[in-house]
Structure formats: C-alpha cells, structure tokens
Amino acid sequence: MSNRRPYVRSMDGWWKRDAYFVRYMAREVTALFVAAYAVVLLFGLVRLGQGEVAFNHWLQYLKTPWMLVFHLVVLAVFCYHTWSWFKIMPKTMPIMFVGGKRVQPGTITGAGLAASVVACLAVLFIVRGMS
Amino acid sequence: MAETEKIIEIQVLRYRSEQDKEPVLQSYKVPFTDDMSVLQGLQYIKDYLDGTLSFRWSCRMAICGSCGMMIDGKPKLSCKTFLREYYPQGLSVEALAHLPIERDLMVSVEDFVTKLESIKPYIIPKEPRTLEQGEYLQTPQQRDMYEQFSSCINCMLCYAACPQYGLNPKFTGPGILALLHRYNADSRDGGQAERNELGYADEGFWGCTAVGYCSEVCPKGVDPANAINQNKMNSAINYFTRFVTPGGAGK
Amino acid sequence: MKRSNEPIFWSLFGAGGMLAALIGPALVLITGIAVPFGLVFSPDTMSYAHMLAFSQHWAGKIFVLAVIALFMWHAAHRIHILLHDFGVHAVTAVRVLCYGGAFAGTVIAAYTLMTIKA
Numbered sequence: 001m002s003n004r005r006p007y008v009r010s011m012d013g014w015w016k017r018d019a020y021f022v023r024y025m026a027r028e029v030t031a032l033f034v035a036a037y038a039v040v041l042l043f044g045l046v047r048l049g050q051g052e053v054a055f056n057h058w059l060q061y062l063k064t065p066w067m068l069v070f071h072l073v074v075l076a077v078f079c080y081h082t083w084s085w086f087k088i089m090p091k092t093m094p095i096m097f098v099g100g101k102r103v104q105p106g107t108i109t110g111a112g113l114a115a116s117v118v119a120c121l122a123v124l125f126i127v128r129g130m131s
Numbered sequence: 132m133a134e135t136e137k138i139i140e141i142q143v144l145r146y147r148s149e150q151d152k153e154p155v156l157q158s159y160k161v162p163f164t165d166d167m168s169v170l171q172g173l174q175y176i177k178d179y180l181d182g183t184l185s186f187r188w189s190c191r192m193a194i195c196g197s198c199g200m201m202i203d204g205k206p207k208l209s210c211k212t213f214l215r216e217y218y219p220q221g222l223s224v225e226a227l228a229h230l231p232i233e234r235d236l237m238v239s240v241e242d243f244v245t246k247l248e249s250i251k252p253y254i255i256p257k258e259p260r261t262l263e264q265g266e267y268l269q270t271p272q273q274r275d276m277y278e279q280f281s282s283c284i285n286c287m288l289c290y291a292a293c294p295q296y297g298l299n300p301k302f303t304g305p306g307i308l309a310l311l312h313r314y315n316a317d318s319r320d321g322g323q324a325e326r327n328e329l330g331y332a333d334e335g336f337w338g339c340t341a342v343g344y345c346s347e348v349c350p351k352g353v354d355p356a357n358a359i360n361q362n363k364m365n366s367a368i369n370y371f372t373r374f375v376t377p378g379g380a381g382k
Numbered sequence: 383m384k385r386s387n388e389p390i391f392w393s394l395f396g397a398g399g400m401l402a403a404l405i406g407p408a409l410v411l412i413t414g415i416a417v418p419f420g421l422v423f424s425p426d427t428m429s430y431a432h433m434l435a436f437s438q439h440w441a442g443k444i445f446v447l448a449v450i451a452l453f454m455w456h457a458a459h460r461i462h463i464l465l466h467d468f469g470v471h472a473v474t475a476v477r478v479l480c481y482g483g484a485f486a487g488t489v490i491a492a493y494t495l496m497t498i499k500a
Contacts, residue, residue: 005148006231006239011297015467017204021294024342028467031460034402037410038453042487044413045446048437049494052430059428062418071414078406085403088341092360095276102275112403120408127412131427294467332383337392340463367389 027084033077036070086112136162139214140221141172143184146232154232156223157181163214169224170198170209173236186236193350196286200236201225206291206348229290229297243287246303250311250329255322273318280313280358282351289345289355295338302338303329305345305355311335312358331369336362391459391481398456401448409449434499443495451488458484 015021047058061067089112090105097103138160146154159180161172170188177184189195191210198209203222214222230238289305290296296304303311311330315323329335339359346356416423426432436442462480470476 003149004233006233007146007148007154008231009154009228011229011294011469014294014297018344020344020347021342024344025464025467028340028460028464031457031464034398034406034453035457035461037406037414038450038457038487041413041446041453042450042491044433045437045450045491045494048430048433049498051499055430055433059418059430062414068415068419071410074414075407075410078402078410081399082403082407085399088343091341091343091346091354091356092363093357094361095357097272097275100272116404116407119404123405123408124412127427128423131424131432298466298469328385329383331385333386333388334383335386337386337388340467363389363392366386367393370385370387370389371393 026080027088030077030081030084033074034081037074037078040067040070082113082116086116137164137218138162139172139218141169141176141214142221142223143173143176143236144223144225144232145184145235146226147183147234154225161214163218165213165215167214168210169200169202169207169212169214169222172214173209173224184236185234194284196284199227199286199288199291201228201291206288208286208288208350211350227287227291229293229300230287238287240287242300243285243290243304243307246307247285247310250303250307250314251322251326252310252314254314254317254320255325256319257321267319269318276318277313277316280309280316280353280355283310283313283353284351286350288348288350289353292342292344292348294342294344295340299338301334303334305339305359306353308336308339308362309353309355309358312362315362327366327369330362331366336360336366339363391455391462394452394455394484395459396456398452398454401452402456406453437495437498438500447488447491447495450491451484454484454487455481 015025044055044058047054086109090108093108095102141159141161142156143159144154145151145157159176161175161180163172163175168191170191173184173186174188177186186198186200186209188198188210190197193208193211196208199206200209201207202209202212202224203217204225206227209224224236226232226236227238230240230242233239283306285306287306289309293302293305296302308330311326314320315326315330327335331337336359339356341356341360343356346354349355412423413428415421417425417427419425437446458480462476465476465480466473
C-alpha cells in the first residue's frame with residue numbers, strides 16, 4: 001500500500017481529444033455570437049434614444065461590408081444554435097408517453113425545429129405586414 | 132484451412148509507481164484472430180509477452196463493469212471491443228480518462244465508491260410498510276420511468292467521458308446521478324427530498340453542462356445525460372417555489 | 383450540501399436560448415441583411431420613425447427588452463461555462479464579468495426604453 005502514488009493526468013486541451021468534444025465546444029461558442037448580436041441591437045437602441053441623427057448613423061453602419069459579413073456569419077451561427085438547441089432538448093425532458101408509446105428524442109427535436117420554422121416565418125410575415 | 136497469422140500492434144500506457152515517474156507507452160505485437168476482444172489481446176500480452184501488465188477484468192461478457200479502458204482514445208469495455216476493428220493500423224490502450232491511474236490500466240475507484248454510498252442507493256419507503264400489506268404494485272409505465280437508469284454496471288466509462296468530472300472531481304458525476312434519479316423516479320420511493328439535498332447542489336445536477344458524451348459511451352444504454360438534465364427543471368421549479376409550498380424550503 | 387443558485391442563471395439561459403432558437407435567425411436576417419440592403423423588405427422598415435413608434439408602444443418595449451436582455455443572459459451563462467471549460471480558474475471574476483455584463487446590458491436597455499421620447 002505504501003508504494004501507491006496515483007497519477008493524475010492533465011486536462012489541458014481536453015476538448016481537442018475527441019470530435020464529440022469539439023462539437024460540444026462549437027455549440028457553446030455560439031454564445032459569443034448571440035452576445036455580439038445583442039450588443040449590436042443594444043447600440044441601435046441607445047442610438048434610437050439619442051435621436052434621429054444618431055440612429056441614422058447606426059443604420060448607415062449596418063450597411064457597411066464588415067457588418068454584412070458579420071450578420072451573414074451570425075445568421076449561420078444562429079441556425080446552428082437552433083439546430084443544436086433542439087438536438088439537446090430531448091435530454092432535458094422526462095420520459096413521456098403518448099398513447100401508451102414512449103416519445104422518441106427525434107420527435108421532440110423535429111417538433112422544436114418545426115416550431116422554429118413556423119416562428120421565423122411568422123416574424124417575417126409580421127414585419128412585412130408592419131412596413 | 133490454415134489461417135495466416137495476423138499480428139496487431141497494441142500500444143499500452145504503462146505506469147508502475149515504484150519505477151515510473153510518469154506513464155509511458157509500451158508497444159506489443161499480438162497475434163490475433165477475428166473473434167478476439169481487446170481484453171483477450173491484453174491477456175495474451177500478460178500470459179506470453181509481459182507478465183507485469185496489470186488490468187482489471189472478470190465476466191468478459193460486458194456485465195461486470197471491470198474492464199473499462201480508453202481504447203484508441205474512446206472509453207470502452209475491452210471485453211466488448213474487437214481487435215479486428217483496429218487492424219492493420221493498431222490501437223492504443225490507456226486507463227480510463229479523468230481518473231487517477233493506480234497502476235497500468237487500473238484507475239482509482241475510491242471517489243466513485245464513496246459517492247455511490249452517499250446518494251442512498253436503495254428504496255426509502257414513503258411510509259412504514261408491514262409484510263401483511265404485501266408487494267408494491269407498479270404499472271409497466273411506472274417501471275419505464277426508472278428502468279433504463281437501473282441498468283448501470285458501475286463501469287465508469289461515463290466518468291471517463293465526462294469533461295466536467297475531469298475538470299472538477301467534486302462533481303458527483305453521470306453514473307451516480309443517474310442512479311440517484313433511478314431511485315427518485317421509482318414510484319415505490321419517498322426519499323426524493325433527502326437525495327435532492329445532493330442533487331440540487333452545485334456538485335449535483337448543476338455540475339452538468341449537457342455535453343452528453345456519457346450517454347454516447349454507456350454500454351448499457353442508461354443515458355445519464357437524460358437522468359441529470361431532466362432534473363434541472365424540477366430543481367429550478369423547486370428553487371423558485373420553495374418558500375410558497377408546504378415543506379418546500381428545506382435547507 | 384448547500385443548495386445551488388444556478389437555477390436563476392439557468393432559467394434566464396433557457397429563456398434566452400429558446401427565444402434565440404425560435405426567432406433568432408429571422409431577426410438576424412431582417413435587421414442585419416434584408417432591411418439594410420433592401421432585399422424583399424424596404425430599407426424604410428427600420429427607419430427612425432418606424433423604430434421610434436415601435437419602441438413607444440408597450441408591446442414593442444417588451445419585445446425589444448426581451449430580445450436584448452434574454453440573449454445577453456443566455457450568452458453570459460454559456461460564456462461563463464465556456465471559460466470554465468477552457469480552464470480559466472478565476473471563478474468570481476468570470477461570474478462578475480459575464481453576469482455583470484448581462485445585467486449592465488439589461489439596465490441600459492430598460493432605461494433607454496423607459497426614457498425614450500414619448
């Protein structure tokens with residue numbers, strides 16, 4: 001027993017060890033882009049509060065090439081967020097039964113993705129209607 | 132029909148505390164047939180090539196949970212993994228990740244066992260029950276609520292898969308939290324409040340960040356990720372309503 | 383064992399994540415691509431007059447605050463975990479930075495909406 005010297009291995013770079021971990025990190029990193037988009041919106045809101053001239057500056061800023069690239073990237077990331085969100089959602093739900101049969105994870109993911117498509121279309125139509 | 136003998140190279144992470152400062156890979160060339168498991172490969176090494184190699188095994192049929200190790204970087208049961216899958220490139224075998232190496236392919240299980248004992252892994256009856264009352268009755272649906280979580284063989288592959296456990300060994304971990312849920316979800320049990328003193332703590336369900344790899348590697352389909360994450364909702368509900376529900380505000 | 387306070391941040395994370403998952407792509411498409419460049423939507427959609435009117439209405443205020451605040455709280459919780467996953471050990475500093483940032487953003491947004499020209 002006195003010769004025991006358990007060896008603890010380092011966790012450095014653990015997420016690079018397996019493709020599964022890399023995908024997990026990709027999912028978590030989407031948060032940086034959600035934050036960035038929220039900050040852009042917040043800037044717009046603050047400019048709105050500062051009056052028409054200030055807000056128009058923000059609108060002009062949105063039309064620059066960098067902001068277009070930014071939003072295209074953010075759009076792709078948000079789509080990935082939607083997909084990964086509903087992919088993990090079945091893990092957060094208790095075991096459920098419908099008509100005596102167990103609800104499958106794929107059903108929950110599918111329903112979530114469908115809801116997202118409907119919600120996005122609704123937003124697009126409402127904004128179209130408002131403008 | 133004579134078979135040409137195939138040889139596969141197995142690289143094993145060796146560690147003997149009396150002579151090694153740190154673990155080191157050692158290569159062995161093992162003759163094998165298509166029906167041989169990685170465990171049988173290790174047994175060949177120990178029997179014919181290097182008697183100093185130490186590893187745990189018992190049933191060799193994926194039910195005792197002894198032979199878990201990292202095979203080519205993935206947590207697997209060595210009795211359930213076949214050498215032919217790694218031919219001709221060869222494979223590496225290491226002790227389960229995120230756990231201290233005692234010797235060669237053996238990890239320290241002390242933390243796991245201590246935590247296992249701490250979650251009260253037995254039915255705590257809702258009220259005292261006499262023999263005359265007979266058996267508990269349970270519908271198939273009531274049993275479905277906990278049955279898969281009762282399949283755990285304590286192999287610890289999920290601990291090797293869980294980076295949150297690797298980063299913070301205070302986290303109770305996937306397998307044991309799944310077992311905690313197994314008892315909480317059993318209609319015969321009334322010990323939820325006691326077990327959730329651990330479950331609702333940072334070291335309990337909240338130590339999990341839904342990586343989900345534990346459920347991927349589990350050889351018995353326990354799905355610890357589901358066991359843990361479905362409890363976050365009821366933990367949150369309990370957190371916000373505890374001051375307005377009778378007996379809700381425990382500690 | 384001490385009860386965790388994670389439910390507070392996790393609930394905000396969940397609400398923000400669900401909102402982002404449901405309407406995030408549409409919002410980004412509208413505000414960042416379609417309207418500024420006049421694709422399908424007229425650039426006029428987000429004119430000062432339109433946005434001011436939107437923010438003056440109580441429903442508009444709630445919507446704008448919900449999107450900005452919940453997206454920030456969602457991101458704060460995930461980034462806090464991300465830093466932990468990357469091995470950053472300064473736990474308190476990380477929490478203050480992440481949740482403090484989301485809190486600041488919420489306060490700024492709420493204040494702006496409450497005091498916007500009526």
